[in-house]
Amino acid sequence: MFDHVEIRVSDRAASRRFYDTVLAPLGYGVTHSTEEYDEWYDFGIAEVRDDRPVTRGLHVAFVARSREEVDAFWRAGVDAGYPSDGEPGPRPEYSPDYYGGFLLDPDGNSAEAVYGGRPREGANYIDHLWLRVGELESARHFWETVAPILGLRITGTQPERFHVVAAGRSFALVRGDEPTRNAHIAFPAPTNEAVDEFHRAALAAGFRDNGAPGERPEYHKGYYGAFVFDPEGNNVEAVNHNR
Secondary structure, three states: OOOEEEEEEOOHHHHHHHHHHHHHHHOOOOOEEOOOEEEEOOEEEEEOEOOEOOOEOEEEEEEOOOHHHHHHHHHHHHHOOOOEEEEEEEOOOOOOOOEEEEEEOOOOOEEEEEEOOOOOOOOOOEEEEEEEEOOHHHHHHHHHHHOHHHOOEEEEEEOOEEEEEEOOEEEEEEEOOOOOEOEEEEEEOOOHHHHHHHHHHHHHOOOOEEEEEEEOOOOOOOOEEEEEEOOOOOEEEEEEOOO
16 A cells, blocks of 8 residues: 655654664564665655654554564563553454554654554555544545545545555544644555646645656656645655556
């Protein structure tokens, strides 16, 4: 579902220490690093810039392969001095076999390890995201506009939230007083034309441009992406890697 998710951090070294510490018990190490960013496969961090402020209010959950890995994730963080955001344990309100543990990263974003009672298919490190929004109706309009183009579908609609799902992964849009800001979420597109249509449809619906469709060779040869802002100012991308 996710091509990649990137957050902007106030202190890259401090955030790298946090994610190195808590992701190691899950078997996840840095897969790519440059002067600009660090990546753990589909999750990355980058230093703030004047035009790219720090990410706030994001919840990101990482795949664990057992309850013991969830415990180890949480214990590694707490032992290193990071605040707990919820001790490991069952969360049957989400699903019968849901077992999660929660921590806060140095910028106050919530990081979770989750095990759902069976192995997760696919190679992604990210299991799901939660994004808080000020106006659920505006968020729904945005995702109803772009989701079909990206092969996503909206489900689980409730008065306070809805979910967007594909390929066994999901993210939730949740009504909240302090919306998630300045996250970057990229989704794979099957063709360059799908990237074009994602951008065209979003702008036609009144959403703001953050980068017209085109090649981004600074990322790699063949990288073709387009960027728009969601109603809360998060940077949403469609990308075809042409590989």
